[in-house]
Amino acid sequence: MSEASRVFVPSVSEDSGTSIGLGVFSSEETAWSVLRAFLRKSHLMELTRSSIVVWDVDVVGNEGMTTLSSMHCRDCPVCKRRTFWVDLEHFSAKCSGTSCEAWIEESTIEPGKIDFGWPPTRFLKQCQSVEEALVDLRILGAEIEAAGTTPGQAITSIPKE
Numbered sequence: 001m002s003e004a005s006r007v008f009v010p011s012v013s014e015d016s017g018t019s020i021g022l023g024v025f026s027s028e029e030t031a032w033s034v035l036r037a038f039l040r041k042s043h044l045m046e047l048t049r050s051s052i053v054v055w056d057v058d059v060v061g062n063e064g065m066t067t068l069s070s071m072h073c074r075d076c077p078v079c080k081r082r083t084f085w086v087d088l089e090h091f092s093a094k095c096s097g098t099s100c101e102a103w104i105e106e107s108t109i110e111p112g113k114i115d116f117g118w119p120p121t122r123f124l125k126q127c128q129s130v131e132e133a134l135v136d137l138r139i140l141g142a143e144i145e146a147a148g149t150t151p152g153q154a155i156t157s158i159p160k161e
């Protein structure tokens, strides 16, 4: 086995500014699965950011470093927990909260359009802007709350559009 010439380093930062390293991995896939598994615990912690940085081994200084992904944590528009991870560079956002997983993404079929959804009810919609998607998801969240169901419990009614 040859030594890795590039390593993938996922990490998260807490509100307090403390950075938590999640390990050093030889493949991007492993780094992502470690980070995703950790983000599922977001609601138990005060997290603000996450990143995956690629380091070329044996290169001195910043030249050897590339940021692969950088995400910010916000309050989820649907479940209201601080579990909504937003990637500002390649716009996409997804809630890592249990039984929620609300998401927003730029359409791959129609560039410029925004797709968003909420898997528990197979809710899926398209709109013109991220702001619009956030407004709609907040309405959805309010409807779920009004119906007396919160993510984490079984959803018994499907919110109307």
Ligand SMILES: [Zn+2]
Pocket (backbone or CB within 6 Å): 076, 077, 078, 079, 080, 081, 083, 095, 096, 097, 100, 101, 102
């Ligand atoms: Zn959520």
